[in-house]
Amino acid sequence: MPLDSGTKLGPYEISVPLGAGGMGEVYRALDTRHDRAVAVKVLRQDVSTLVGVERFLREIRIAAQLTHPHILPLIDSGEAGGVLFYVMPYIEGETLRNRLLREGELPVSEIIRILHQITDALAYAHAHGVVHRDLKPENVLLSDRHALLADFGVAKALSDLSRSGLTATTNLVTAIGSTVGTPTYMAPEQVGGNMVDQRADLYGVGVVAYEMIGGRLPFQATSAQQMMAAHLTQAPDPITKWRPAISVRLANAVMKCLEKKAADRWQSAADLLAEIEVAGTEIKTAAPVETPNELTDHRFTLSERICRKLNRATLDPRVIGDHLSYVDNQVRSDVLVFFLPGLGLDHADFESILQRLRYRGVSPTLYGCEPERCGRISLSLADHVVILRELLKDVKERFHAETVVIVGYSMGADMGFELLLGSADEPTPRIDAFLSLECNLSLDTCFVSRLLAGIDPAHPELSIAKLRGLGDSAASLDEWLNVEEYLVKVLRKFQGDIGVLQRAAADIVRLFSETPGFEVFARWFCGARERVRALRVVFSSDPRTRAALARLKLDNLDKGILGGEFPGDMITVSKNVDHFKLMATEHVVRQVDELVTEARAVSD
Ligand SMILES: Nc1ncnc2c1ncn2[C@@H]1O[C@H](COP(=O)(O)OP(=O)(O)OP(=O)(O)O)[C@@H](O)[C@H]1O
Numbered sequence: 001m002p003l004d005s006g007t008k009l010g011p012y013e014i015s016v017p018l019g020a021g022g023m024g025e026v027y028r029a030l031d032t033r034h035d036r037a038v039a040v041k042v043l044r045q046d047v048s049t050l051v052g053v054e055r056f057l058r059e060i061r062i063a064a065q066l067t068h069p070h071i072l073p074l075i076d077s078g079e080a081g082g083v084l085f086y087v088m089p090y091i092e093g094e095t096l097r098n099r100l101l102r103e104g105e106l107p108v109s110e111i112i113r114i115l116h117q118i119t120d121a122l123a124y125a126h127a128h129g130v131v132h133r134d135l136k137p138e139n140v141l142l143s144d145r146h147a148l149l150a151d152f153g154v155a156k157a158l159s160d161l162s163r164s165g166l167t168a169t170t171n172l173v174t175a176i177g178s179t180v181g182t183p184t185y186m187a188p189e190q191v192g193g194n195m196v197d198q199r200a201d202l203y204g205v206g207v208v209a210y211e212m213i214g215g216r217l218p219f220q221a222t223s224a225q226q227m228m229a230a231h232l233t234q235a236p237d238p239i240t241k242w243r244p245a246i247s248v249r250l251a252n253a254v255m256k257c258l259e260k261k262a263a264d265r266w267q268s269a270a271d272l273l274a275e276i277e278v279a280g281t282e283i284k285t286a287a288p289v290e291t292p293n294e295l296t297d298h299r300f301t302l303s304e305r306i307c308r309k310l311n312r313a314t315l316d317p318r319v320i321g322d323h324l325s326y327v328d329n330q331v332r333s334d335v336l337v338f339f340l341p342g343l344g345l346d347h348a349d350f351e352s353i354l355q356r357l358r359y360r361g362v363s364p365t366l367y368g369c370e371p372e373r374c375g376r377i378s379l380s381l382a383d384h385v386v387i388l389r390e391l392l393k394d395v396k397e398r399f400h401a402e403t404v405v406i407v408g409y410s411m412g413a414d415m416g417f418e419l420l421l422g423s424a425d426e427p428t429p430r431i432d433a434f435l436s437l438e439c440n441l442s443l444d445t446c447f448v449s450r451l452l453a454g455i456d457p458a459h460p461e462l463s464i465a466k467l468r469g470l471g472d473s474a475a476s477l478d479e480w481l482n483v484e485e486y487l488v489k490v491l492r493k494f495q496g497d498i499g500v501l502q503r504a505a506a507d508i509v510r511l512f513s514e515t516p517g518f519e520v521f522a523r524w525f526c527g528a529r530e531r532v533r534a535l536r537v538v539f540s541s542d543p544r545t546r547a548a549l550a551r552l553k554l555d556n557l558d559k560g561i562l563g564g565e566f567p568g569d570m571i572t573v574s575k576n577v578d579h580f581k582l583m584a585t586e587h588v589v590r591q592v593d594e595l596v597t598e599a600r601a602v603s604d
Pocket residue numbers: 018019020021022023024025026039041072088089090091092094095138139141150151179180181
C-alpha cells in the first residue's frame with residue numbers, strides 16, 4: 001500500500017514517491033528534526049513480516065558502520081506499524097539504470113570513473129566484512145560526478161532468509177527473489193545458492209561494467225530461469241565484440257570479473273581497483289602509451305590423432321607425441337588472428353605485432369623451425385598445413401573466436417592460401433579474413449625458395465657456390481641486401497641443419513614448376529575470395545614483385561584468370577615498402593584492423 005503524502009514514520013514525513021523496487025518503495029520525506037530532505041525506503045508489508053525486525057535491524061546495523069564517500073550512508077532505520085523502513089540522504093540525480101536507459105553505452109572516461117568509485121566502495125566494505133550481494137545499476141545513484149552505492153545490507157537479510165528454507169513462505173521468497181535478486185547481476189555461485197564472498201560482488205561489477213561499455217548485458221534471456229542458466233553455463237561474448245575500440249586492459253579487467261569460477265576472477269576489489277586505475281591512466285595519457293600484451297609460449301601436442309592425418313609414407317615416428325610451438329598474446333577478444341611466419345622465420349618475427357594487437361593473436365612456428373630445436377625433422381609443405389589446421393581448430397574453439405583472421409607472410413602467406421582452400425577430407429574451419437603479405441606469384445618470385453630448395457644438406461659446400469650466385473640474380477641492391485640479411489639470419493639459426501627449409505622450399509618450387517604462369521596464384525586467389533569475407537593480397541614494391549604483377553595483369557586481361565577484371569581493391573602494392581618492411585608493426589596492425597571491420601560489416 002503506497003503511503004500518502006503527509007504520513008509520518010517517526011520523525012520522517014513522507015512527501016512523494018521516488019520509485020519502487022522489489023522490496024518496497026522509496027519516498028522523498030522531510031526529516032522534521034533537522035528540516036532536511038531524506039529518502040525513506042519502506043519495505044513491503046509481506047517482506048517486513050518475513051524478514052522480521054530483528055534480522056533486518058541486525059543487517060542494517062552492520063551496513064550502518066560503513067562510512068565511505070561512495071557508499072550511500074544510512075541515517076536511520078526503524079519500524080512503524082509492522083513496516084520496516086530505513087532512511088538515507090536524499091540524492092539529487094538519477095540511478096545508473098536511468099542513465100543507461102537514456103544513453104545506452106557510456107563514454108569511457110565516465111565508465112572508468114563510475115567503476116573506480118563503486119569498486120573503491122566495495123574494497124572498503126569488503127575490508128569491513130560486508131558483501132553487497134545486489135549490485136545493479138538500480139543501486140548506483142549518480143549525483144554530479146559521484147557514484148553512490150545504495151542498499152548495503154538489505155540483500156544479506158533476504159538471502160539469509162531464502163537459505164533458511166522457510167517452506168511456508170517459499171512462494172513469497174520466490175516472488176521476492178524474482179524481483180529483488182533479479183538474476184541478471186548474480187554470480188554463478190549466487191544462482192547456485194552457494195556461499196558467496198566478495199568475489200560475487202566483483203562478478204556484479206563485471207556485469208554492470210559490461211552494460212556500460214557494450215550497451216547490453218552479457219547474456220540475453222527471456223526468463224529468470226534462462227538468465228540463471230546463462231550465468232552458470234554460457235560464456236559471455238568478449239566485450240570487445242560490442243566495442244572494439246575499448247582498451248585491452250579495461251576489456252580484460254571486465255571479462256575477468258565475469259569468470260564463472262570465483263577463483264578465476266579478481267580475488268579482491270582492491271586488485272580490480274588497481275587495474276581500473278591503470279586503465280584510467282592509460283586513457284588519460286595523450287599519446288596512448290599502451291602496455292604491450294604479454295606473450296606466453298605454448299606447446300601443441302602432435303597427438304596420434306593428428307599424426308594420422310600426416311602423409312603416412314613419409315612420416316617420421318619421432319613426430320608422434322612431439323609438439324608444435326606457438327605464442328599467444330592472451331588478449332580477450334572474440335577475434336582471433338593467426339599469424340603464419342615465412343620460411344625459416346618464427347613467431348619472434350610477429351612479436352611486436354602480437355604485443356600491440358587488440359585482438360587475440362596466436363603465432364605458431366613451423367614444426368622444425370624453432371630456434372632452440374636440436375635434430376630438426378623435416379615435413380612436407382602439405383603436412384605443415386595439416387598441423388597448422390589442427391592448431392587453428394583447437395585455438396578457435398578454446399578461445400571462442402567468432403571472427404578468424406589469418407595473416408601470412410612470405411611463404412607463410414602461401415601456406416595461408418593452402419590452409420584456406422583446405423582439402424576435401426579435411427575442411428578448414430571458417431576463416432573470415434585473410435591478409436597475405438607477399439605470397440609467391442610465380443616461379444620467378446620464388447627465387448629464394450629455389451635457392452633453398454637446391455641446397456643439398458649432404459653437400460653444403462655446394463650451397464656456398466649457390467649463395468654466391470644469388471648476388472647475380474638479385475634485381476636490385478636493396479633486394480640483394482635483404483636477401484643476404486634473411487639468409488644470414490636463417491642459416492645461423494639452423495646451423496647447417498637445413499633439411500627442414502630445403503624440403504618446404506622444394507615443395508613450393510615444385511608447386512609453381514608443375515603449373516606454368518600464374519595458375520597457382522589464380523587458384524589460390526579465386527579460392528580464397530570465395531571463402532572469406534575480407535581479402536587483401538598485399539605486395540611490396542620490390543622490382544621483381546612489380547614485374548610479376550605487371551605480367552599477372554596482362555595475363556588476366558587476356559584470360560580473366562582472376563575471375564573477371566583485375567581486382568585492384570584486393571590485390572595491392574604497398575608503395576615504398578620492401579619485402580621486409582611489409583612486416584612493420586604499424587602496417588600489419590592497421591591492415592588487420594581494417595580487415596576485421598570489413599569482415600564484420602559483411603556479416604552484419
Ligand atoms: N537515496 C535516494 N535518493 C533519491 N532517490 C532514491 C534514493 N534511493 C532510491 N531512490 C529512487 O528510488 C528508486 C527505487 O529504489 P529501490 O532501492 O527501492 O529499487 P531497486 O534498487 O530497483 O530495487 P531493490 O528493491 O532490489 O533495491 C530508485 O530507482 C531511485 O530512483
